Amino acid sequence: MTFTFFDTKIKMMSDIIVADLSILIMGIAVAILLTYYKKWRSLWKWLKSTHHSKVGIMYLTAGFAFFLRGGLDALIMRVQLALPQNEFWVFQGDKYNQMMTTHGTTMIFFVAMPLLIGLMNVAIPWQIGARDLAFPYLNAMSFWLFLAGGILVNISFVLGGSPTAGWTSYAPLALEKFAPGPGNDYYTLGLQVSGIGTLLTAINFLVTIINKRAPGMTFMRMPLFPWSTLVTSILILFAFPALTVALLLLMFDRLYGTNFLAADAGNSLIWQHLFWIFGHPEVYILVLPAFGIFSDVISTFSRKRVFGYSSMVISLMLIGFLGFMVWVHHMFTVGLGPTSNAIFAISTMSIAVPTGIKIFNWLFTIRGGVIQMRTAMLFALGFIPTFVIGGVTGVMLATVPADYQFHDSYFVVGHFHYVIIGGTILGIFAGIYYWWPKMFGFKLNEVLGKWHFWTFLIGFHITFFPMHIMGLKGMPRRVYTYLPEDGLAGLNMVSTIGAFMMAAGMMIFLWNLYYSARHSERSVGKDPWDGRTLEWTIPSPPPEYNFARIPKVRGIDPLWQAKTYTNGEIEAAEPLGEIEMPLSTVKPVLMSGALTIASFGFIFHVLVFQIVGITGVALLLVARSFQDTGSQSIKPPYDEDESIGGEKE
Amino acid sequence: MGFAAMLFMSGIAFYLVMNKRVISEWTAVVLIGFAIVQVMLQLFFFMDIQTERKGFKWISLSGGLLVAILAIVYLTR
Amino acid sequence: MTTSRTVSSKQFSKSEQADKVLGLWFFIGAEIVLFGCLFGVYLTLNGQTRAGESPEQLFELKEIILSTFVLLSSSFTCAQALIGATQGQFNKTISFLIGTLLLALIFLGLEVHEFYSYVRDGHTFTSSPFMSSFYVLVGTHGMHVLVGCLWMIVLLVHLGKEKVSSYTSTKLEVFSLYWHFVDVVWVFIFTIVYLIGKAVVL
Amino acid sequence: MKPIHLLMWSVFMLLLTGCSPSKWDVLNPKGSTAETQLSLIQLSMLLMSIVLVTVITLFTVFLVKYREQPGQTNRNPSQEAGNKKLEIIWTIIPILILTLLAIPTVQDTYKLADEPKEAEGTITVKVIAHQYWWEFEYPDFGITTAEILHVPVDKNVVIELTSADTIHSFWVPQLAGKQDAIRDRTNKLSFIPRETGMYRGSCAELCGAAHAYMRFHVKVESEADFDSWVEGMKNPDRSNLTSSEKRGKALFKDNCLSCHATNTMDSEINRAVAPHLGDFASRERIANVLPNTPEHLKKWLDNPEAIKPDVAMPSFKDKLNNEEKEDLINFLMSLEVEGDEK
Structure with missing residues (x-):
């Protein structure tokens, strides 16, 4: 069955019909639930919100939705690869490449990044003693742009085919000549739109952390999560424009027939350089915030301050700086010459030094502490050995001649999953279990949490450890099948089983969310974990203004200090008074809608849509310029014990 | 002037x-x-770069410039 | 519980002003990388010309120096407008801002004319990698000028409504940073694309 | 935490011992370049396992020792800020370890960039990667083949890599690590094969729908065998064709020759559209997918797209009748170079 959509033929194969049906069923189910529980109004309120914790929670929700999609792609790939010359459903050849590309793109841009940005949104203002981000309106816009990009990339599967050239989308493979159809246009436009959102977020966090810290919170008194967010934002700021340019060139090549990246005219290496100038910092963009979360979690649950705080900060900055100096290690086999390869090998290896410092500092934070095995702490502890494995294989990859063997083999696939899941995803889970009671006022169930942790972690090792061996046995990456005589069947089967175990872990997590929302004890108080930093001085969930009175900070770990010296009392920096908070607005939603329309215009070559979309964005920006001062004034209730959090418990 | x-x-x-x-x-x-x-x-x-928060202004400029120069050097090799 | 009411007065607090200026500086940092990459692409591909369109044959320097002077002057008038705003002089502000807008429009007109003459001679966006990279680099700068023009129109409406206040002068300050940056980029385009492109023949 | 971690590790170790390393291509090198690479892999693995063991030991010890005990009363440990001496130690030691690794890395990087000099005699092969097959051209002998690269043992082999379309990557794990094949440039890769035998190779850079099946073999043979193969390629002996094979040859000329060349009829025709078929019978698989048998070949002729996605080969299902196909298959199965039996 085929139908035409703006001159593009769309084939309705069984997999697409199933996808369409499941989208339809989920849509109807959501609509019914919203109607049944009469939640349409509050949904609308959420859409309009510019408040940091609400935007953060929306980031987390959307990120998890994409996580499920990316995970489904992963399971499909693992089933296809379980046996040699397997033919699972339709997922061979081009379809497999679609799955593989969507999996990578989704997991990096629409899962790992938004989940981290979501946690930053939620926790940073609390941790630095601020009422909101510097630019709340911009923050909402960033979120909606990210969502528009994510939807574009994810909808491609049912509307003309997904991108096929891998998340790295190398030219000339990604050009019209070798990848006809709208698939790769979805990639360029989806990433462009969400990339703008990410860049704006970075500026937002930079200004917030620099200008909005509570009085007395000097840079060297900030918790490490804000620190890592600061460094990450700088990385985003300087890395994403390179991606913007790369995507722009790819878009022009594909849509207008220019010759930037083709190999016969133009230069196909431009793409690789620009992509990796962005792409390698991106790895650190993903892992540094997780480092920050681990620092805070490990410190809290060891009941000790972070060991070597200043060297932690310095190594964060070093990693950030070196992150820009190593991109050619993704291109060792391109043939740039031994000098260039040697320089980048050394710079790559040198990143191991600050990372090692951080690992040992974490270990010595634990040493001499009182380690409490909460779920958040388990994820942080599981991270250390896992990430070290990923780190040492990273150093092995930096040795150029050896990399000629490892490069683009399953060894690399194993390596970066150890880093990204072992670092980023475990960090995200740690952060979610850690800040959940602050966000929602109840804890996630610890027993289910531990089940989640163990199935996920063990499943993870079973999935990805064998991949190193597959690589050494000669399995290249991004293949949809292999031959029986390759001797890869057993390992691949083990890996597939592990993948399903991870999926089971995710199901336990989802069940935990539901179960805890129904059965968990309400009113956990301000400080459920006996914490150390400012977020634990305010009610759970905090009022919209977070702090009725902004606290005055006198040292690192202010709450712990207060518990030690002043019986938990923290001095306030201002008298109780009216608080100005930003208004909610629907403009960011409209703006991302307009950009989505424009993107569809570009993908399907419909000029009217392009013009309508871009004009819409321009008009909304102008409208915003004339309505950028409104605010609502909130009067916090009178507070007897004068503690800074406002309402008495 | x-x-x-x-x-x-x-x-x-x-x-x-x-x-x-x-x-x-x-x-x-x-x-x-x-x-x-x-x-x-x-x-x-x-552009009054030497006014308040000048450290961060310089970081922004020099960081951008560093990455830009790296990109130019490597692209044109 | 809380009482809430909506306040709506046209002013920015001190901290909002500082936030906006700092935010724009970081935006400029990102833009430097963007233009740096575009320069890199241009310098990589400017050798890949086809007959009759190499830089030294294509560019007409006299026209370019004119638009350079126009844009540099607009930077000057923009600075004057900002000085006017900080001194509370409405007339000075608005006249210099209109002057900036006019200069910017002249610049755009010259650039459109330049592009038009190239296209008329058959040197289009797709005719060679050199032409593509030239149009993308110079065109991206042109887009920035265009956005600046629209921004100035919005600012003029603001000034007409609110006169000179901390609100409008903050907006003007942010804009002037942007505008000077766009000017700086042009200095490099002028130098690297046009002057050096022309000087290569030596 | 700890016992389960240990258990996990031991399970993996069992897994590792279950498969003998001799079957791990990368760890079982048969060429000079792969040997250099293996020695670096071993060195880095050794150094890195020192790091790994240190971290995991400290981790386990601290975890066991400082875990909160039930009924523990002192819940406020001392809040030490850090320890300069320790921090300097774990900055310096990793730098030393990395220096140990960096020196041979840089040396070997330069070494592999040059052609090897130890062996006598150099053989140059131009390798052109196509979506989804490999073309091998021997400029010294004026012959061209595909899918199986023949090289003599103990000679310097210099590969000059380029591509006809997208980026591909040339990888024979047992002989040498990867080099990319990119259309607008020529990359060099060189090695000395140490042992005769058949070695697997594959494309290691995503190049399109059938990337998984873009494979090839390298046949390392004694110098005498290699010379006779070259001779056989240049002057094929095709005097004793059966009548069916003769009919097949005519069919081949009409239907296949526009894309495929064979040295039997026109070695001078060098069409880089599709693989050369001069030694078709000695290939293990058809198009690297199906086992090379007449039944499979018929399947392939009928519907190549179903077997290898995005392949340029058209279907001959309706173009040839069954008998013609049989003749053609017989002819193809006779395409063999002397001394090069499967």
Whole structure:
């Protein structure tokens, strides 16, 4: 069955019909639930919100939705690869490449990044003693742009085919000549739109952390999560424009027939350089915030301050700086010459030094502490050995001649999953279990949490450890099948089983969310974990203004200090008074809608849509310029014990 | 005053190229040197870079410049 | 519980002003990388010309120096407008801002004319990698000028409504940073694309 | 935490011992370049396992020792800020370890960039990667083949890599690590094969829908065998064709020759559209997918797209009748170079 959509033929194969049906069923189910529980109004309120914790929670929700999609792609790939010359459903050849590309793109841009940005949104203002981000309106816009990009990339599967050239989308493979159809246009436009959102977020966090810290919170008194967010934002700021340019060139090549990246005219290496100038910092963009979360979690649950705080900060900055100096290690086999390869090998290896410092500092934070095995702490502890494995294989990859063997083999696939899941995803889970009671006022169930942790972690090792061996046995990456005589069947089967175990872990997590929302004890108080930093001085969930009175900070770990010296009392920096908070607005939603329309215009070559979309964005920006001062004034209730959090418990 | 200096420098650069007064290897260096001086004039006279939070302003500029130069060097190799 | 009411007065607090200026500086940092990459692409591909369109044959320097002077002057008038705003002089502000807008429009007109003459001679966006990279680099700068023009129109409406206040002068300050940056980029385009492109023949 | 971690590790170790390393291509090198690479892999693995063991030991010890005990009363440990001496130690030691690794890395990087000099005699092969097959051209002998690269043992082999379309990557794990094949440039890769035998190779850079099946073999043979193969390629002996094979040859000329060349009829025709078929019978698989048998070949002729996605080969299902196909298959199965039996 085929139908035409703006001159593009769309084939309705069984997999697409199933996808369409499941989208339809989920849509109807959501609509019914919203109607049944009469939640349409509050949904609308959420859409309009510019408040940091609400935007953060929306980031987390959307990120998890994409996580499920990316995970489904992963399971499909693992089933296809379980046996040699397997033919699972339709997922061979081009379809497999679609799955593989969507999996990578989704997991990096629409899962790992938004989940981290979501946690930053939620926790940073609390941790630095601020009422909101510097630019709340911009923050909402960033979120909606990210969502528009994510939807574009994810909808491609049912509307003309997904991108096929891998998340790295190398030219000339990604050009019209070798990848006809709208698939790769979805990639360029989806990433462009969400990339703008990410860049704006970075500026937002930079200004917030620099200008909005509570009085007395000097840079060297900030918790490490804000620190890592600061460094990450700088990385985003300087890395994403390179991606913007790369995507722009790819878009022009594909849509207008220019010759930037083709190999016969133009230069196909431009793409690789620009992509990796962005792409390698991106790895650190993903892992540094997780480092920050681990620092805070490990410190809290060891009941000790972070060991070597200043060297932690310095190594964060070093990693950030070196992150820009190593991109050619993704291109060792391109043939740039031994000098260039040697320089980048050394710079790559040198990143191991600050990372090692951080690992040992974490270990010595634990040493001499009182380690409490909460779920958040388990994820942080599981991270250390896992990430070290990923780190040492990273150093092995930096040795150029050896990399000629490892490069683009399953060894690399194993390596970066150890880093990204072992670092980023475990960090995200740690952060979610850690800040959940602050966000929602109840804890996630610890027993289910531990089940989640163990199935996920063990499943993870079973999935990805064998991949190193597959690589050494000669399995290249991004293949949809292999031959029986390759001797890869057993390992691949083990890996597939592990993948399903991870999926089971995710199901336990989802069940935990539901179960805890129904059965968990309400009113956990301000400080459920006996914490150390400012977020634990305010009610759970905090009022919209977070702090009725902004606290005055006198040292690192202010709450712990207060518990030690002043019986938990923290001095306030201002008298109780009216608080100005930003208004909610629907403009960011409209703006991302307009950009989505424009993107569809570009993908399907419909000029009217392009013009309508871009004009819409321009008009909304102008409208915003004339309505950028409104605010609502909130009067916090009178507070007897004068503690800074406002309402008495 | 900064403005006059900038016009002057662009004028000289233009004059040099039009009349081919410089030997070729030095052309690029001299011209880019002129451009950099002009940028400095802009930064200090017009953009008030030395006012509050100047550290972060410099970080923003120099960081961007560093990545930009890396990109240019490697792309044009 | 809390009482809430909506306040709506046209002013920015001190901290909002500082936030906006700092935010724009970081935006400029990102833009430097963007233009740096575009320069890199241009310098990589400017050798890949086809007959009759190499830089030294294509560019007409006299026209370019004119638009350079126009844009540099607009930077000057923009700075004057900001000085006017900080001194509370409405007339000075608005006249210099209109002057900036006019200069910017002249610049755009010259650039459109330049592009038009190239296209008329058959040197289009797709005719060679050199032309593509030239149009993308110079065109991206042109887009920035265009956005600046629209921004100035919005600012003029603001000034007409609110006169000179901390509100409008903050907006003007942010804009002037942007505008000077766009000017700086042009200095490099002028130098690297046009002057050096022309000087290569030596 | 700890016992389960240990258990996990031991399970993996069992897994590792279950498969003998001799079957791990990368760890079982048969060429000079792969040997250099293996020695670096071993060195880095050794150094890195020192790091790994240190971290995991400290981790386990601390975890066991400082875990909160039930009924523990002192819940406020001392809040030490850090320890300069320790921090300097774990900055310096990793730098030393990395220096140990960096020195041979840099040396070997330069070494592999040059052609090897130890062996006598150099053989140059131009390798052109196509979506989804490999073309091998021997400029010294004026012959061209595909899918199986023949090289003599103990000679310097210099590969000059380029591509006809997208980026591909040339990888024979047992002989040498990867080099990319990119259309607008020529990359060099060189090695000395140490042992005769058949070695697997594959494309290691995503190049399109059938990337998984873009494979090839390298046949390392004694110098005498290699010379006779070259001779056989240049002057094929095709005097004793059966009548069916003769009919097949005519069919081949009409239907296949526009894309495929064979040295039997026109070695001078060098069409880089599709693989050369001069030694078709000695290939293990058809198009690297199906086992090379007449039944499979018929399947392939009928519907190549179903077997290898995005393949350029058209279907001959309706173009040839069954008998013609049989003749053609017989002819193809006779395409063999002397001394090069499967």
